[in-house]
Amino acid sequence: MPITFAHQIEPALFYMKPIELLPLYGTEWLLLALVGLMLSVAVWVVDHGARAVGFRIHELPARVLVAVAAISIGMGAGHLVRDHLGAPTLIIVMAAALIAMLLPRRILLSGFVRQLNSSFRGVALIGLLGVLSLSLASQPSSSNHAIDAAATATSASRRPNVVLISIDALSAQHMSLYGALRKTSPELDRFASEAIVFDHAYANGNFTTMGVSSLITGTRPWTHRALQILGRPLEWVAKDALPARLRAAGYTTASVSTNAVGGVRRLGFGGEFDAQFPDSNGAVFPCMDSISGWLPFWCTAMQNPWTAYPWILYLAQNVFGFHHDNRENHDYDPAIAESRASSWLHGQQARPIFLWVHFFPPHDPYATPKPWLQSFDDSPLAITAADSSSTYYYDWAATSSVRRRVLEARYEEAIAYVDHSVGELIADIQERLGPNTVIIVTADHGESFQHGYGGHGGPALYEELVHIPLIIKLPQPLNAPGRRSERVEQIDIAPTIADLAGIEKSPMWEGRSLVAVPSEPSNSHTVYSMNFEENPARGELTTGSVATLGGSWKLIEFMGRLHYSRMPKPETLLFDLTIDPLELHNVASEHPDIVRELAAQRATDMAPHQGPVAR
Numbered sequence: 280m281p282i283t284f285a286h287q288i289e290p291a292l293f294y295m296k297p298i299e300l301l302p303l304y305g306t307e308w309l310l311l312a313l314v315g316l317m318l319s320v321a322v323w324v325v326d327h328g329a330r331a332v333g334f335r336i337h338e339l340p341a342r343v344l345v346a347v348a349a350i351s352i353g354m355g356a357g358h359l360v361r362d363h364l365g366a367p368t369l370i371i372v373m374a375a376a377l378i379a380m381l382l383p384r385r386i387l388l389s390g391f392v393r394q395l396n397s398s399f400r401g402v403a404l405i406g407l408l409g410v411l412s413l414s415l416a417s418q419p420s421s422s423n424h425a426i427d428a429a430a431t432a433t434s435a436s437r438r439p440n441v442v443l444i445s446i447d448a449l450s451a452q453h454m455s456l457y458g459a460l461r462k463t464s465p466e467l468d469r470f471a472s473e474a475i476v477f478d479h480a481y482a483n484g485n486f487t488t489m490g491v492s493s494l495i496t497g498t499r500p501w502t503h504r505a506l507q508i509l510g511r512p513l514e515w516v517a518k519d520a521l522p523a524r525l526r527a528a529g530y531t532t533a534s535v536s537t538n539a540v541g542g543v544r545r546l547g548f549g550g551e552f553d554a555q556f557p558d559s560n561g562a563v564f565p566c567m568d569s570i571s572g573w574l575p576f577w578c579t580a581m582q583n584p585w586t587a588y589p590w591i592l593y594l595a596q597n598v599f600g601f602h603h604d605n606r607e608n609h610d611y612d613p614a615i616a617e618s619r620a621s622s623w624l625h626g627q628q629a630r631p632i633f634l635w636v637h638f639f640p641p642h643d644p645y646a647t648p649k650p651w652l653q654s655f656d657d658s659p660l661a662i663t664a665a666d667s668s669s670t671y672y673y674d675w676a677a678t679s680s681v682r683r684r685v686l687e688a689r690y691e692e693a694i695a696y697v698d699h700s701v702g703e704l705i706a707d708i709q710e711r712l713g714p715n716t717v718i719i720v721t722a723d724h725g726e727s728f729q730h731g732y733g734g735h736g737g738p739a740l741y742e743e744l745v746h747i748p749l750i751i752k753l754p755q756p757l758n759a760p761g762r763r764s765e766r767v768e769q770i771d772i773a774p775t776i777a778d779l780a781g782i783e784k785s786p787m788w789e790g791r792s793l794v795a796v797p798s799e800p801s802n803s804h805t806v807y808s809m810n811f812e813e814n815p816a817r818g819e820l821t822t823g824s825v826a827t828l829g830g831s832w833k834l835i836e837f838m839g840r841l842h843y844s845r846m847p848k849p850e851t852l853l854f855d856l857t858i859d860p861l862e863l864h865n866v867a868s869e870h871p872d873i874v875r876e877l878a879a880q881r882a883t884d885m886a887p888h889q890g891p892v893a894r
């Protein structure tokens with residue numbers, strides 16, 4: 280089966296273990312059962328309601344129209360239940376209705392049960408089997424037995440607090456901190472003046488799942504294997520990641536995310552956080568980390584168009600809280616993450632703490648509320664959430680130049696928007712936690728507006744996509760503000776935090792601690808960014824792209840057969856970043872020796888990770 284075809288039918292086949300497919304399909308059947316339930320209820324209501332007022336609706340179109348109206352009313356009722364009694368109550372009500380349908384007709388809802396045909400009962404039964412099979416999908420255990428908690432917890436109270444702030448799709452090139460012409464990041468500029476700024480920090484992947492997994496696990500995507508948007512790190516990698524080690528050393532851990540794709544429950548880190556404020560917004564699509572706590576394969580099932588579209592989408596949008604308000608641009612409000620993090624901090628007496636906050640803007644849609652909206656470009660274009668998303672990958676080239684320019688301005692407005700909330704959060708953190716606190720601000724990946732390439736993810740690995748901000752404020756008296764020019768990567772953050780916290784680093788981690796100023800020349804260290812989203816997560820790595828940065832050079836190699844719309848014939852790219860930082864001149868054919876040398880080094884470093892991993 281061609282890889283793209285399989286990807287379209289069931290993306291989960293690329294990243295799930297066979298044992299996980301049963302609960303996944305169980306979840307999908309459960310969703311289908313809910314769709315059937317909604318339709319059956321609607322038809323029942325239509326028939327009985329019409330008869331009660333002396334009508335019989337015979338024509339199918341009329342029945343469908345009235346049924347849709349009935350569903351809308353039911354959605355409204357569900358919405359009320361959720362808002363007043365909570366989403367768990369709503370789930371219980373729905374599950375009770377489902378079970379009721381399976382009871383003997385004389386016991387309950389006899390008239391309703393007659394409306395159900397035997398095939399729907401079969402679907403409902405499979406849905407229940409799906410619920411039962413979910414027990415197979417337990418979260419990873421919360422403690423790592425390899426870590427000697429007793430030995431490391433003795434001096435817990437003296438360890439610094441650690442706050443990690445990751446900002447989704449924030450490209451360093453678009454921040455005033457890194458030289459952007461517009462004043463996009465005034466708050467972070469101010470914070471950076473009293474912190475250490477890394478001028479050459481790189482994301483190890485080019486979209487959320489890969490980026491946050493590298494941040495938290497200290498391993499590159501070729502090791503953690505969270506290669507697809509809904510993939511997650513291998514269990515043995517997750518169990519020895521930063522949150523587990525900090526928690527074992529006595530840290531109270533908390534996570535706030537406003538992007539469910541990077542939510543700790545969905546990623547399999549739910550057990551490592553004492554407090555979790557998962558995304559319940561469904562901002563990306565109806566994938567909500569809050570639901571992932573009950574249905575671990577909710578997000579995955581939501582990606583299957585056969586089960587998600589259109590009824591489930593509607594259900595999620597209206598019942599579970601995905602209100603896409605196209606006029607106000609408030610869905611992605613960074614103040615939501617800021618206030619959740621702040622209120623947790625205010626109620627938290629235990630020390631030390633590890634708090635990870637992931638902000639959604641400037642991820643598309645880029646349109647912000649006022650006063651940020653149109654502050655950099657007053658055009659009436661792309662001013663709503665419905666009309667301000669990027670055209671992804673190589674399809675960007677087909678976007679008009681006017682729209683490209685406006686979208687880039689909207690993106691920069693969204694940076695200023697998130698910068699405002701991050702500034703407020705940092706002020707609150709400093710006031711609450713005092714000087715014995717490490718504050719790290721970075722991004723999961725960047726965003727592209729150049730090279731005929733839009734958005735993030737896919738095979739491109741240009742600087743806009745992988746050059747990210749990294750600002751570290753150390754506890755006093757270690758903090759020595761200034762700019763550091765050595766090349767560093769996301770995977771360096773976990774060992775850096777471990778060093779500052781005085782805990783042992785995992786031998787599995789691939790990064791280096793940044794606490795000490797290196798003696799080597801600034802860019803002698805080789806770093807890697809990659810994308811293997813079209814490669815099965817546990818298979819041999821044969822399809823994808825890798826950027827190798829060594830010396831002043833950046834090599835981008837494409838491997839295997841890639842399937843992206845409008846993708847030009849892939850050719851090896853080599854740029855000399857010292858004289859061509861915008862990557863305008865591919866010099867691969869002029870320097871075949873450099874290409875060979877970097878490719879050989881990449882092959883050597885990748886070899887231990889390239890083979891298939893245990894399923």
Ligand SMILES: [Zn+2]
Nearest residue numbers: 447448487723
């Ligand atoms: Zn992201």
